[in-house]
Amino acid sequence: MKLHDMVIVLSRPQEAGNVGAVCRAMKNMGLSQLRIAGPGQLDPAVIRIRAVHAGDLWESAQVFTDLPQAIADCSLVVGTTRRRGQRRKPLSLSPEALGEYLRDKPGKAALVFGNERTGLEAAELAVCNLASHIPADAAFPSLNLSHAVQVYGYTLFRALSQAPVSEWMPLDQSALDGLVRSVTDSLAALGFYTQPGREEQEHFLRDVFARAGLSIREADYMRNLFAKAAQLGKKGHDPEA
Numbered sequence: 001m002k003l004h005d006m007v008i009v010l011s012r013p014q015e016a017g018n019v020g021a022v023c024r025a026m027k028n029m030g031l032s033q034l035r036i037a038g039p040g041q042l043d044p045a046v047i048r049i050r051a052v053h054a055g056d057l058w059e060s061a062q063v064f065t066d067l068p069q070a071i072a073d074c075s076l077v078v079g080t081t082r083r084r085g086q087r088r089k090p091l092s093l094s095p096e097a098l099g100e101y102l103r104d105k106p107g108k109a110a111l112v113f114g115n116e117r118t119g120l121e122a123a124e125l126a127v128c129n130l131a132s133h134i135p136a137d138a139a140f141p142s143l144n145l146s147h148a149v150q151v152y153g154y155t156l157f158r159a160l161s162q163a164p165v166s167e168w169m170p171l172d173q174s175a176l177d178g179l180v181r182s183v184t185d186s187l188a189a190l191g192f193y194t195q196p197g198r199e200e201q202e203h204f205l206r207d208v209f210a211r212a213g214l215s216i217r218e219a220d221y222m223r224n225l226f227a228k229a230a231q232l233g234k235k236g237h238d239p240e241a
Contacts, residue, residue, distance in 0.1 A: 112124070
């Protein structure tokens with residue numbers, strides 16, 4: 001993966017000054033793709049002032065209604081959060097570990113930052129495939145939004161500037177969602193979901209498939225494999241088959 005494959009996504013940003021500072025931090029580190037998901041009332045004039053000579057990043061930024069739309073074409077989505085809990089991701093990488101992890105990954109990756117006051121909510125983190133955090137003093141662990149982007153930008157610049165180019169193109173989030181639905185539909189046909197838990201397993205499968213970087217051909221194979229299993233299972237319970 002190269003730097004130009006990285007997308008910075010700001011989910012529900014409220015402070016125009018922070019968005020402008022993010023633009024400057026990104027341009028310092030060679031990051032050029034900025035997306036805004038569900039923005040509040042942002043004053044473009046304030047953004048341009050704080051961006052200084054990085055106003056072009058704001059001018060080219062893409063704005064989306066919500067986070068799922070903003071990351072739909074990405075193969076891997078990483079949510080930044082310092083919080084842990086039962087409904088949070090079980091795996092969280094430091095910026096350095098994330099940079100090393102992404103070096104050999106093909107496709108487009110999104111790095112998602114939450115609202116300045118609340119960070120990423122559990123539902124927002126759920127649409128991400130992986131979590132990442134910046135280690136900080138436990139007495140005051142929250143970083144300013146633009147400062148967090150600067151830390152990640154520097155680390156990714158160091159890790160990805162010389163990353164090898166890959167011809168492998170993994171599934172994006174939309175295709176991953178289709179694959180997961182197909183797999184769980186097949187499992188449902190086998191009577192797998194007699195108890196609640198399908199939604200949780202769909203989140204699990206999407207994250208695992210995303211981290212694996214499945215290609216279209218591999219996804220088709222996986223889909224057909226589960227469909228065949230469901231077909232054989234149905235025959236096994238059909239006395240006329």
